[in-house]
Structure formats: C-alpha cells, structure tokens
Amino acid sequence: MPELITTIAFAILMASLIMVVVRLMLGPTLPDRVVALELIAAIVVGLIATYSIATEVASFLDVAIVMALMAFLAAIGFARFLEEGGARNA
Amino acid sequence: MIESKSLILHTATRFLLPLQLLFSLFLLLRGHDEPGGGFIAGLVAAGAIALYLFAFDVPSTKRMLRASPHDLFGLGLLLAAVSGIPALFLGKPYLTALWWELEFPFFGEIKLSTPLLFDIGVYLVVIGSVLSIVMTLAEAE
Numbered sequence: 001m002p003e004l005i006t007t008i009a010f011a012i013l014m015a016s017l018i019m020v021v022v023r024l025m026l027g028p029t030l031p032d033r034v035v036a037l038e039l040i041a042a043i044v045v046g047l048i049a050t051y052s053i054a055t056e057v058a059s060f061l062d063v064a065i066v067m068a069l070m071a072f073l074a075a076i077g078f079a080r081f082l083e084e085g086g087a088r089n090a
Numbered sequence: 091m092i093e094s095k096s097l098i099l100h101t102a103t104r105f106l107l108p109l110q111l112l113f114s115l116f117l118l119l120r121g122h123d124e125p126g127g128g129f130i131a132g133l134v135a136a137g138a139i140a141l142y143l144f145a146f147d148v149p150s151t152k153r154m155l156r157a158s159p160h161d162l163f164g165l166g167l168l169l170a171a172v173s174g175i176p177a178l179f180l181g182k183p184y185l186t187a188l189w190w191e192l193e194f195p196f197f198g199e200i201k202l203s204t205p206l207l208f209d210i211g212v213y214l215v216v217i218g219s220v221l222s223i224v225m226t227l228a229e230a231e
Contacts, residue, residue, distance in 0.1 A: 059125045062117070066134060069110060073137050076099065076144045 006054040013050065017043050034078045041071030096145075103145040110138035118213050119206075128209035132216025139217070140224050148228050159222040166214025173207035 020043065024036035045064045052060035114135035121127030143151045152158065174185035189203045 062125060065113065066130065069113075069134065069137055073141055073144070076141065080144060
C-alpha cells in the first residue's frame with residue numbers, strides 16, 4: 001500500500017513538473033518564467049521528500065531543506081533583478 | 091547596488107540568518123559518517139550570508155562578518171594543512187586520520203579527530219571563496 005501511494009504521488013508531481021516546464025517555455029513575460037522556476041523548485045522539494053519516504057532514508061530530508069533554502073535565495077535574487085528594472089519582456 | 095527597502099525581507103533575514111548558520115553547523119558536525127560535511131555546510135552558511143547581502147548591502151555585511159572573506163579562505167587552508175601534521179609525530183603518513191575519544195560528565199563521549207579539523211578548514215574555504223565571488227559581483231553591480 002505505501003508503495004502505491006508514493007507511486008501516485010510521484011506521478012502527480014511529475015505531471016505538474018511537465019505542466020510547469022510548458023509554462024516556463026511559453027511564459028510571455030519574464031515574471032511568468034520566474035514564478036515557473038520557483039514552482040519547479042517547490043515541486044523538486046516535494047519530489048525529494050516523497051523519495052525520502054519511498055526509500056525510507058531520513059537523511060534525504062536534509063537535501064530537501066537545503067534545496068528549499070537555495071530556492072528562497074534564488075527567488076530573492078530574481079526579485080532584486082526585476083526590482084532594478086531588468087528586461088520585462090525578454 | 092540598490093539596497094532593498096523591504097521590511098519583510100529585513101525581518102525575515104534577521105530570523106533566518108542564525109537558523110541557517112545553525113543548520114550549517116549541524117551539517118558540518120554530522121559529516122564524515124553520515125551525509126553532510128564541510129563542503130555542503132559551507133555552501134549553506136555562504137547562502138545565509140548571501141541572503142543578508144541581498145537584504146542589506148556590502149558594507150553592512152562586511153561589518154557583520156567582522157573578517158574579510160579572504161581571511162576566512164586563508165584560515166581555512168591553514169587549518170586543513172595543519173590537520174595533517176599530528177600524524178607525522180606518530181610516524182604515520184601526512185594527513186592520516188587520528189581519533190581521540192574524550193569523556194565528559196553529563197554529555198557522554200565526544201569524538202575529536204583530525205578529519206573534523208580538515209572539515210572545518212574546508213567549511214571556511216568554501217564560505218570564503220563563495221562570499222568573495224558574491225561580494226565582488228555585488229560591488230561591480
């Protein structure tokens with residue numbers, strides 16, 4: 001039963017990852033793409049956590065923590081870039 | 091470099107910086123036998139200080155650090171090089187790992203080792219190198 005649940009969770013996360021990548025490639029403006037990149041980071045954190053449950057290795061949760069911290073830092077970096085008037089439609 | 095005026099970012103940084111440094115120390119000390127170690131701990135700590143740099147500016151970050159990134163780099167290299175020397179006195183090859191087990195009342199035993207010293211050296215080198223890159227980029231902006 002746990003295997004089935006983690007498999008379903010992986011499938012949902014993968015489907016959302018594909019949809020976000022489509023948005024990243026289509027995204028008409030730069031802020032759209034930045035939001036898509038942040039969402040990819042959030043989904044990857046979810047993937048790592050699910051993988052940690054599926055393999056029963058608790059240490060992988062630390063990888064998810066580090067990933068979330070770095071994604072937060074990247075979000076602030078992008079926000080600064082947009083604040084300073086980076087190209088809006090690039 | 092335009093400094094951020096966001097109150098939310100300033101307040102969040104003041105909360106996150108100590109937590110992230112604590113997490114980096116946890117990763118540093120857990121290393122060797124389990125996931126962790128000097129490199130990833132140094133990256134997390136450098137990320138914390140880069141967050142401070144994003145929220146404030148370069149001079150206030152240097153004031154907060156109280157040491158230039160180059161000094162951290164040099165101190166780390168010195169520690170990593172020194173950690174190999176104790177093995178020479180015991181007639182073993184340079185950088186051979188040595189372990190001491192110390193008993194403390196109430197705390198139990200603590201394992202001290204030359205790999206720990208080497209890891210702290212790697213930690214300081216990674217913080218120093220990443221911060222000198224980030225600060226140079228921030229000053230050039």
